Amino acid sequence: MTTALSIRRTAFLWLAGLMATIGICAAAASYLLVQSEAADFLDNQLRQIALYVGNERSTPAVGPDSTAQHDPEDDFVVQVWDASGTPLRQSHPAVEIARQSGTGFADIATDRDRWRVYTLAAPDRTVQISQDMSVRQELATSAALQAALPIIVLIPLSLLTLGWIIDRIMARLNRLAGAVAARDTTTDDPVPIGDVPTEVVPFVSAINLLLARLHGLLERQRRFISDAAHELRTPLAALQIQIDNLRHDDRDGRFSERLGELEAGIRRATGLVGKLLRLARYDAREAAPAPQPIDLVRLALDTVARLTPFAESRGIDLGITRQDKAVAQGALADFEIILDNLVENAVRYTPPGGVVDVAVSVVGREAYIEVSDTGPGIAEDDMPHIFERFFRARPQDGEGSGLGLAIAKAAAERQGAQLTLAMREDQTGLRARLLVAR
Incomplete structure (x- = not known):
């Protein structure tokens, strides 16, 4: 035996599933796009640094920012060679990244790390800028997560809002159900449709038609019981009179026993008729006497x-x-x-x-x-x-x-x-x- 889901639960499950799917897809797409954009941005940084780096040897300047804390792994590795291949600059001598022959990007693996490298080969010099791939991945992931986080947070909030909206919609149906349940069988007025959703109006109209038929049937039933009881009272009273006459004429008592049985049957029938009349009055909702x-x-x-x-x-x-x-x-x-x-x-x-x-x-x-x-x-x-x-x-x-x-x-x-x-x-x-x- 299967149990049908309620309209509220069905709508909530379907809409919640749809919204969750859309949110997850949007978050995943945002993650991938931002990660790709971050990679392009970092590549452009490598290229810009290569274009504007000079040949002179320099030492870090001592100033207000020289003591600023930073992760050395986040630094770029800058390498410059002259036309003969002699190194002119090396920002991190401990890092050995081979000189590339042509201009362009390359992914190079060393003994310790993997690097994203941009090489600018000019006639008079070669400039090579490298960045640790793990740093790039960390930066791209952080940016992607920050972009996807609002969507992830909005999913449960949207589900709560969805539940509230569905509750508001179902409240109108609940009021309609309460109005129908509170109606009395003697009420002639149809169920009001002023606050009924447009999609439910045909259903309410069908209920009104059914109630009208039911009211007519009950009215005919009450009328039949009342009329039948009234019609039965007269012949029962006449039979009682005839029994009284027979009992008066039966001077020797030959039929007293049968007349007694007949009289008992008439009393039962009279009592039943009286009860039917009383029920008919109660069904008709006659006003009760003053308390x-x-x-x-x-x-x-x-x-x-x-x-x-x-x-x-x-x-x-x-x-x-x-x-x-x-x-x-x-x-x-x-x-x-x-x-x-x-x-x-x-x-x-x-x-x-x-x-x-x-x-x-x-x-x-x-x-x-x-x-x-x-x-x-x-x-x-x-x-x-x-x-x-x-x-x-x-x-x-x-x-x-x-x-x-x-x-x-x-x-x-x-x-x-x-x-x-x-x-x-x-x-x-x-x-x-x-x-x-x-």
């Missing part, structure tokens, strides 16, 4: 009181284990829906003889309501899907519709609360926590 103070302990007590008959019918011990005083701001109806669904879900999936505990706790500026059960819990693979609609965790032999937790999650999001589910650590079972800000 009001909610006593969380009173809310928990009322919920337990409402669901105690249901818990007793299933042999479940339902109660409250902690009652910290806590008041939250929000819509009471939404909090009732959340807690009813959590407690009902816990009672429904806890086996007979189990326990369902409700606790109201306060930690700092936050309060939370916990619903803990002793049921089988939820498999780790099912946990990421637990708030999906119509999803029922294994085992699926219960009576639930798969909408209770989805409704509770939607109601919690509308109230700005945080709803989480996790396996209990002290024993088997599930713990649901509703966290609210006081």
